[in-house]
Amino acid sequence: MTNKLILGIDIGGTKSAVVIGTPSGAVLARASAKTDAENWRSGVQSLFGLARDVCRDYGCQMSEITAVGVSCGGPLDFETGIIYAPPNLPGWEAVPLKALLEAEFGLKVAVENDANATAIAEHRWGAGAGCRDMAFLTMGTGIGAGLILNNQLYRGRNGLAGEIGHMTLVPNGPLCLCGRRGCLEALASGTAIGRMGRERFGESTVTAHDVCDRARLGDPVAREIIAEAAYFMGLGLAGLLQTLNLERIVLGTLAVHAADLLLEPIRRSAQENCWPLVWAGVTIVPAALGDSAQDKAALAVALPLIKT
């Protein structure tokens, strides 16, 4: 199995990467370029070019690749592999990405949303290794979860499982990007921390990272913002734990960059808001795949296509 090659395609709002890797998650070669977020036809052509570049650099033919995995922002349909204008790719409306890649390369292709893809990668090779029941959550621009239940990705009826960022925690609370109010994402995401910073410092350019830097220097207002966000994040995680009886929660993005500030108060709040029996043995940890997480996430999407 180790001599099989996978093509992994990570499509981000600003940059995309194509990698060649192995079923054990090793990245062997990589090419990246700016994403055309407005024009999907040119964006897809650029991906085709990157795939050819990376094969040439690695010294293999496209026919030597076993399967292709794609990680991309949702909403998208896993079954058909159609992308439905994700917020970071506004021009990618109803793009039949799976069919286009299959036709171009003659290979089997799987397409997964990036939270799910990263959940599979963290479960397989990262901070969730060895766990039967776990969730991976991003805590960046938005909050989204990928759920691994009984060692399998759980997508739900329409592929919308894990949209925990839009669970209402404060009725009539702050406005969320989804149009509703008081969602977890509007209270605890990097976006929410930045917004609270701008409101409470009265400065229009403050970001979540600035709030973290000021909290590290002991600024009481910044510390209060972090404490609030961590409280609501923990409250959201407690709901997930009470519902799914998970063993581990792996947190990405801000929870990695500001683990020193966020992890302990998030754990405390989750514990306070759970039954002791549900909390017993639960670990909440930062993601472990670091800078290669997105490459590995794309590779992980192809794993079910590979016969072992």
Ligand SMILES: [Zn+2]
């Ligand atoms: Zn929302």
